[in-house]
Amino acid sequence: MDNIKLRQICFYFACMMPAAKLLIYPATLAYDTKNDLLLAAGLNFAAQVLVLGAVLWLSARTDRTFFALLEGAFGRLCARIVYCLCAAFFLFSALFPMLEQRVFVTQVLYENVPSVLVYTPFFAVSFFACLQGLRTLGRAADVAMPLFAVSFVALILLAAPHADFGALLPVGRTGAGIFRGALFGVHRFADCLYPLFFLGHFRREKKTAGKVLAAFAAGALAVLVFLAVFYGIFEDIAVLRQNSIAHISKYTTSFTSLGRIDFLFIFALTVVQIFCLCVPVQLCVHCLRTALPRVHPLFFAAAANGALLTAVLLLNDTFLEVQQLFTQKLWAVFLVFAYLLPLAALPLCAAKKNKKREDGDG
């Protein structure tokens, strides 16, 4: 069975989820919300907690996969359609973070602008990851945990002495901007959907919900701490500081005899981000494999990565336009899939029970 451990899900939320939110997100959030960026991010996290709670509630009542639940309630065809739609969504949701990382790579890891081809080997890694299944996804979280924990703590310790946390006050000055920031950030908060596809693939333990929610809270706290330090350092010019992860610690390290040793931690976090970027593509292939088991997974992995590679190459010079599209126009798509779909899945458990009862009566 293609299994993932509960601990690995927890590590995902505590370590991989925050890693993907440390590039351009802080700067864009600062643009919409100014010093209230913590409130906007907090709203997003609160909404995610609700969805995550719903999925965990569902997992406590069934040991079947989401596909089996859909199949039981609406039939195989419907389950296949939903899974194919979800696969398309995962593929779509993977695009923007990839473009974001491409910008990060070209701006931070190279001093002279490299060819777009430098980024393309990423898809070979992603292709390989897609062939490995959920088990590897979980083990990647195991590897990511120490990498993230050490690097993140080191970067924060290097950066925090330069932060003026007074810049975050007064709270609530932005008003409606907080909600706008939260709404425009929705596309970065699709992680809560993932556990729905882990249903039936992990074994429940004591206090499962508590552990996952605690891990999620730890991940959310890491993002909030980062946002606070980031805004505390850059204040009004925070909007201009894209790729924030590469900037927050440089004032400490640049003037030491050791040089920019923070790059070592940035590299480690980049590896975690690579793992993180592969997750939606892996889930896309997982959905397609489940929906269409007769087709060889190699084909799905090649198709998914080929599509993303084409999109990245085509959208090479249009990052700002894509960013605007995702933040300001497509938030509704993310609301439907990442938030409403898990909530809509809740009655499936009840439907299954009713069906059992009917079968029993019959």
Add this chain to the structure above:
Amino acid sequence: MFAAKLHKLGDVKETSKQRFGSELQANLHAVKEVLAAEDVLVHEFFAGDGTRCAAVYADGITDKAALGELVILPLTRRHAPADARQVCACLCFPETRLAPDAETAAGEVLAGNPALFVDGVDGAVICGTKLVAARAVTEPQTSVTVKGPREGFVEDIKTNMGLIRKRIKTPSLRFEVLEAGRQSHTAVCIAYIEGIADKTVIQSVRGRIAAIDIDNVPDSSYISKFLMPRPHSLFKQVGTTEKPDILCAKIAEGRVAVLSDGSPIALTLPYMLEEDFQSSQDYFVSPYRATVSRLLRLFAVLLSVFLPAFYVAAQLFKLRLLPFALLLTISGGIQGIPLSPGLEMFFLLIVLEILIEASVRMPKYVALALSVIGALVLGDTAVKAGLVSSPAIIIVALSGISAYTVPDLAGTVSVVRIVYILVAGSLGPYGILLLTALLLYYLIGSDGYGVPLLAPFAPLIRRDLRDALYKANIRDLDKRPAVLGSRNQTRLRTRKNKENAHG
């Protein structure tokens, strides 16, 4: 000519399943028909009552003194026995068995055990007077320790089995002897402790060895290729050791060992990558010292792989990783070098590999000259001539030395290092990170005999971390590694787990 003789020696006819009768000449004729080799000799003699007897043996691999004193002499001093069992009883030699047909007898003779025939007695009596030309049990050169046992395995499988038995005196220790190699008929032994080793692993190892259909097995490394779950992998998947103390510790943890006749290297399964970062000495020094040593080994391996790659990437892509003062020093050193950084590093690594390869194969008395040529001519003169830069030589030397802190991984590290250089030279720092992610994905997805290669890190097994990079006190290592799936998990009986056992 010698090879031709050997070939002849092994040329046992397939159609020789001919049962022996009681007539001596007919039996000898049957054996000589199967073994036409010139080094298979027949010594005919008479028992005390004048009955004709004969010993068939292979020259050079039979202990002729033991054959004469313990087998032939007792027979010449008494009446000829009536049957094969009585023959066995009258010999002064404990290791005897019966061979009912010519093929079995021929196999034993070729293994060095002579076949004894007595006129009027059915079958042949095989005497285990094999001449073992084994070297002494000495400390293996590949795993030298300052503290701890210094014994090492030798090429004789029976000596090796004895070295294991000497350390594990439980009746649960099992040795299963199989055979591999159509021509070589090499004895291969599976060793494990029943009740501790996982049965599925034992069955799998047994099945894989039985399925080997190769003509010759000169060394255990041949066997290891057939035991690998991913035969084309760059990474090692079977543990190896030359030291009985390490092997016994691994068997006691629940692993299965495989010994091969003619090889001083024992194999262990299942294998995890972290095993190579451990040394037998870690268990004989303080746990703090052992932990520091293990972390140093990990750091050295990472340095060996990443340092040349990041050096190349830093030069080509102007990475601001280096402090300004160091950057100035390096930039002064690399001025005027005709090769590109990637090519320079690649060239120096190839030179390093050539030096290592030559120093292993070269006679020892030439080694001094080699080191002079390697260090002075290739190093110093190349820098003076402006062909390569001093920082590059320092980095390659550091990388080369670091790789040998974990000797079992040195081969893999050297290949991976070259791949990293190529990637760093073409794709830069992001290429290095992508290759790292790819290797990690590959490693975390590699399982052998149900055990992940990267355990206990991925998947994380908290209990097993106590003897991974961190070495806990022996009192805390009360359980066997959970990942090996042993039914008997208790290694150390403490008061606490004794109370648990009693309810």
